[in-house]
Amino acid sequence: MWGLPLILLLVGGGLFFLVYSRGLPYRHFRHGLSILTGRYDNPTDQGTLSHFQALSTALSGTLGLGNIAGVALAIAAGGPGAVFWMWLTAIVGIATKFFTATAAVMYRGQDSLGQLQGGPMYVIREGLGKKWLWLAFFFAFAGLCGTQPIFQINQLVAMLRTSLAYPLGLATQEAHFAFDVSVGLISAALVFCVISGNLPRIGKVTAKLVPAMVLGYLFMTAGVLLTHIGEIPTAFALIFNDAFTGQAIAGGALGKVIQVGVSRGAFSNEAGIGTESMAHGAAKTNAPVREGLVAMCGPVIDTLVVCTCTALVILMTGVWQSSEADGVALTATAFASTYGSLGSVLLTVMVFFLSLSTIMTFWYYGAKCLGFMIGAERQHHYIWLYCLLIVLGSIGSVTAIFNFLIGMYAAMAIPTMVSALLLSPRIMAEARRYLNDLREKP
Structure with a gap:
């Protein structure tokens, strides 16, 4: 799925947006930050979430294991150079997110209950017309499959098992099934309490959790960077050198490094994937x-800042070469090398809350995709299947789960990018009109 055509669609599409807009999103980044302060909020506008809640909800679907475990998996599979290509997806992803999120609000549509909804499936239906409706259903199906909670809960259980169950004797490496299922059941119950309140409750929860967890994670990372401050230039040099030679783990396969970097970058920031457009499409x-x-602030926060912190911690501590762990366990090993057992405990707290916030947001995405396909009046039944998947995901294989989700992300990118490219002239016309009105206001 993540072959050259899709990489060209995502990265090439992002470059097109960047050039076509003449860097418009980048030039107005400051205005984007001022919008987040609530200065332009209007309670009478259409929508459900404030701008800050919409961004927090979108970030809760990207921040977390995509940044903590996803980076570790990228380095393990493609070497340090994969991080460079993750950065590239984030840089062009700024322009991509501007176009896709703008379209998500421009082309909001009503579901079968008459409620206003956003997301690529509605962008395609409202913006491109009935002849493209098959593409909207294609996205909805891929979105339903790709936003399952199985990877998030799987890595959360693995983290709790390593840092809590084994040290306290609650489980052994040979017998941990009961512990895994117990964590799955408890997590399902906690998630149910939040998602039963639908999007408004999710928005309130993520608006509190996400900023606190990001600041906490950056504080932890700062300690590691200060401890290994002399190795920071070496880590960056390793990333840049390996990005174009594909040595280290990838064995010289440059194409593999690019493929892994772009796919993991997309998994991290979701630029061009389309899931986050469902959250931004609900903005008031x-x-x-x-x-x-x-929306364009998203790739900066989750990839250029948080993912970079994770990568530096893994590379500077050397665990990517000395440890056989993978995923979140590799990141935990890196923090433990600096903080000892306290590092694993602190990271476990971060992973716990970030994973649950992601799982909550993914339920919203999946429910909206299912509602588009079978009718919004039936989508409430999905909550029971989703909670069951949380339990099942706690005992699955991480490799099989991650590969499945990455494949579904690739499938979602096709309709999202195609619709954004086709609608780009209209989006730019709307952008020019808005900025002209903004300049004319006193």
Whole structure:
């Protein structure tokens, strides 16, 4: 799925947006930050979430294991150079998110219950017309499959098992099934309490959890960076050198490094994937460009900042070469090398809350995709299947689960990018109109 055509669609599409807009999103980044402060919020506008809640909800679907475990998996599979290609997806992803999130508000549509909804399936239906409706259903199906909670809960259980169950004797490496299922059941119950309140409750929870967990994670990372401050230039040099030679783990396969970096970058920031557009499409605003300017902050925060922190911690501590662990366990090993057992405990707290917030957001994405396909009046039944999948995901194979989700992310990118490219002239016209009105205001 993640072959050259899809890489060209995502990265090439992002470069097109960057050039076509003449760097418009980058030039108005400051205005995007001012929108987040609530200065432009209007309670009478259409939508459900404030700009800040919409961004927090979107980030809760990207921040977390995509940044903590996903980076570790990228380095393990493609070497340090994969991080460079993750950065590239984030840089062009800024422009991509501006276009896709703006479109998500411009082309909101009503579901079968008459409620206003956003997301690529509605963008395609409302913006491109009935002849493209098959593409909307294609996205909805891929989105339903790709937003399952199985990877998030699987890595959460693995983290709890390593840092809690084994040291306290609650489970052994040979017998941990009961512990895994117990964590799955408890997590399902906690998630149910939140998602039963639908999107408004999810928005309130993520608006509190995400900023706190990001700041906590950056604080932990700062300690490791200060401890290994002399190795920071070496880590960056390793990333840049390996990005174009493909040595280290990838054995010289440059194409593999690029493929892994782009796919993991997309998994991290979701730029061009389309899931985050469902959150941004729920923003309370009548100015689509505002939400586009808010959405473009996402790749900067989750990939250029958080993912870079994770990569530096793994590379500077050397665990990527000395440890056989993978995923979140590799990141935990890196922090433990600096903080001892306290590092694993602190990371476990971060992973616990970030994983649950992601699982909550993924339920919303999946429910909306299912509602588009079978009718919004039936989508409430999905909550029971989703909670069951949380339990089942706690005992699955991480490799099989991750490969399945990465494949579904690839499938979602096709309709999202195609629709954004086709609608780009209209999106730019809306952007020019908004910025002209903004300049004319006193």
